Amino acid sequence: MRNMRALLGAAVLLGTMRAALTQVGLLPPAQVHFDSVDYKTTVLWTPPSNSSSLKYFVQWKIYGEPLWVNVNHCQGIQKPKCNLSDVTSDLTEWYYARVQVSSPAATSPWALSRRFSPRWDSKISPPFLRLNSTQRGITVRVKPPRAQVRKKHRDLFFKIYLTRENGQEEEWEMNCCFHKLNIKNVKRKAQYCLQAQTVLPLQARRSMRSEAVCITSK
Ligand SMILES: *[C@@H]1O[C@H](CO)[C@@H](O)[C@H](O)[C@H]1NC(C)=O
Numbered sequence: 001m002r003n004m005r006a007l008l009g010a011a012v013l014l015g016t017m018r019a020a021l022t023q024v025g026l027l028p029p030a031q032v033h034f035d036s037v038d039y040k041t042t043v044l045w046t047p048p049s050n051s052s053s054l055k056y057f058v059q060w061k062i063y064g065e066p067l068w069v070n071v072n073h074c075q076g077i078q079k080p081k082c083n084l085s086d087v088t089s090d091l092t093e094w095y096y097a098r099v100q101v102s103s104p105a106a107t108s109p110w111a112l113s114r115r116f117s118p119r120w121d122s123k124i125s126p127p128f129l130r131l132n133s134t135q136r137g138i139t140v141r142v143k144p145p146r147a148q149v150r151k152k153h154r155d156l157f158f159k160i161y162l163t164r165e166n167g168q169e170e171e172w173e174m175n176c177c178f179h180k181l182n183i184k185n186v187k188r189k190a191q192y193c194l195q196a197q198t199v200l201p202l203q204a205r206r207s208m209r210s211e212a213v214c215i216t217s218k
């Protein structure tokens with residue numbers, strides 16, 4: 001009789017433990033965050049474990065709206081990232097994303113991102129420079145930014161920085177997008193290094209300066 005009760009007790013205890021384990025289930029993804037450059041926007045997260053059987057489900061919504069919307073191309077995906085460029089294209093809105101993970105045995109709670117503003121949180125790239133040197137000086141061509149950036153900022157312009165032989169810096173402003181700059185007064189057989197920056201005047205924002213590009217004059 002006493003043995004019977006002890007057995008029963010053990011069975012109840014085991015049952016409770018199993019219920020507790022099921023409730024714990026699967027941890028949600030960690031560090032759900034946006035990464036955005038020139039309005040190419042991705043949401044990324046850290047997998048809760050390195051199991052290869054995990055699948056992720058991503059939803060998004062606009063700040064202030066009650067409804068979450070499935071990101072169609074990010075349902076049951078295995079990579080820990082999702083391209084949200086198409087749904088986060090309105091510069092005046094703020095967005096959220098959330099991610100859920102499921103394994104064959106369980107589904108996690110949702111993990112929420114912080115609020116994302118394409119207008120303020122998307123980084124703007126500096127432009128690429130192409131240089132050529134002729135007898136008459138140095139020609140600088142600026143590769144225009146991607147169409148999404150040009151369309152959203154019709155007033156954007158570039159700053160071009162030149163470091164002279166004596167270390168002094170000169171700068172120019174160039175309108176977007178298909179112009180070239182001719183730098184005269186260059187010494188022969190000297191090295192000139194240039195950098196460029198994208199400026200968005202209405203928003204008082206600018207990109208980082210590009211890496212320096214150098215050329216030896218003719
Ligand atoms: C998961 O990571 C742990 C620790 O890094 C490692 O020991 C284990 O083999 C990994 N499992 C799989 C399925 O990759």
Ligand SMILES: *[C@@H]1O[C@H](CO)[C@@H](O)[C@H](O)[C@H]1NC(C)=O
Binds near residue numbers: 040083084085
């Ligand atoms: C994300 O989607 C946009 C729009 O469809 C596309 O232009 C961009 O190249 C994609 N980015 C990546 C990293 O796949």
Ligand SMILES: *[C@@H]1O[C@H](CO)[C@@H](O)[C@H](O)[C@H]1NC(C)=O
Binds near residue numbers: 133134
């Ligand atoms: C540089 O300019 C010269 C003279 O206009 C031209 O012949 C040459 O092809 C140019 N080189 C590049 C890399 O654009």
